[in-house]
Amino acid sequence: MVTITHYLYLKWWPRLKRQNALRPPAARRDKPYDRRRRVACLKELRVAFVCDEMTWKDFSAECDARFLTPQNWYEVLKDWKPDIFLCESAWSGIDEYRDCWRARIYRNHQVLFEQRRELLQILDFCRDMGIVSVFWNKEDPTFWGNQQYDFVDTALRFDYILTTAEECVDSYRAKGHENVSVWQFGFSPKLFHPTGKQMQDKAVFAGSWYADQYERCQDMCSLFDTVLSSGLHLDIYDRQSGSSDPNCQYPIKYKPLVRPGVPFDQLGQVLGGYLYAVNINTVKSSPTMFARRVFELMACGEVVISNESCGLRRFFSDRVWFVGEERPSPQKIQQMRSANFYEVFLNHTCHKRLCNLAQHVGIELVQTRPSVAVLFTESVRIFENDWLDMNNQGEISFYQCKQWRPAALKEQMPLAKHDYWYWPQIGDNGQIFNVLLEQFAYLPPNMGVCRNKSKAFSFETIVWRAGIMVPVCLGEQLLRKPEMLITVFYIP
Incomplete structure (x- = not known):
């Protein structure tokens, strides 16, 4: 049959x-x-x-x-x-x-x-x-x-x-x-990234209920109850909301929390409004296999609440709120969000996965990242070696500017040669540089990006200053109008 x-x-x-x-x-x-x-x-x-x-x-x-x-x-x-x-x-x-x-x-x-x-x-x-x-x-x-x-x-x-x-x-x-x-899962920054919205002190889960998977259902109940008992509100976006299959219906006690599902390419915008997000791992004993959603949630700046997973313990240690643990302190939450955000943007983007695959099968990519002009004065020259160590593809050019004047910059910089300009601030390093650059996968071309822990995951309109990376098209406008206001997105 x-x-x-x-x-x-x-x-x-x-x-x-x-x-x-x-x-x-x-x-x-x-x-x-x-x-x-x-x-x-x-x-x-x-x-x-x-x-x-x-x-x-x-x-x-x-x-x-x-x-x-x-x-x-x-x-x-x-x-x-x-x-x-x-x-x-x-x-x-x-x-x-x-x-x-x-x-x-x-x-x-x-x-x-x-x-x-x-x-x-x-x-x-x-x-x-x-x-x-x-x-x-x-x-x-x-x-x-x-x-x-x-x-x-x-x-x-x-x-x-x-x-x-x-x-x-x-x-x-x-x-x-x-x-x-x-080859682990990765995430697309174009789909999953901070939205700049005010993140609510709530939790979200986006996924399905499968009544025939007993252990998974038990873990989901434990996760939901952990969230609710900690005083957090929980919204559940049901991926199978259009199904009449009784196997895919959430239990009655969670029904008031359930909302219709959201298409995958719109999910990042929904997740970005929550400070906490629930993750369920069907595979728990693997050192590398865990839910794709983990990377997506961390890229949105959320605290991940999860059932047990050897892989999560291995890669993120104490930066995940595991079921049965107490709710992290506000200070710990900020540390978790920041560290995980850097980790996934540095190591787990789909761009990086494909670059590694090309190399693995014997295809050389001549250029793996955009070209950046790093502008510095003598006071920040100490960072040059660090950036060269972190970015050995030769796609970064350094320009020393004795004076921060548009006329001087025009003389020293071949504008058409680069995709982005960066004027570092004290404390910046190669990792910060790389994460700043990754944000342009989703930011519009008329915005800059800057590190600021106290204002992380928010936008502000300011005058160009040290620490801001901008697309070259915006940089050329700033040379003509140095006092022009620009919108900047802050990362931690």
């Missing part, structure tokens, strides 16, 4: 919807593509994706991305010639092509025919044409050994395997695959 059901869904349903896959010609090109070993920047890296909606939203804006479907893959690969084919352990595909990959990525051993036909054809084409294939298994370790949803069998057919679970690396190698490494 399982085989018949899958056959009807995968073979006949597309025909009824006029979605038959294009069949590649039997005779293929003899000569593979000339594989690129150097790419100017990440934006020019061509990546063909098979993934679900969240991953697509996270990564597609970071590179030159195309989404493959069972219908378009041959034409896209043949004409576009991507550098990398990146497939994740997807369940259905992106919203624009809803369910196009449902049941076509994992191996179902209960089905007596090969339901991954299009995916395997893509891999054959990539192998013939010299396109690097990468499989990202974000369902490790949960579905390892699962006979119905066997993503491992699929992963073993790719050139490279990425896993969210460090403990699975040796297991893949034991199956004969050597190119295996850890």
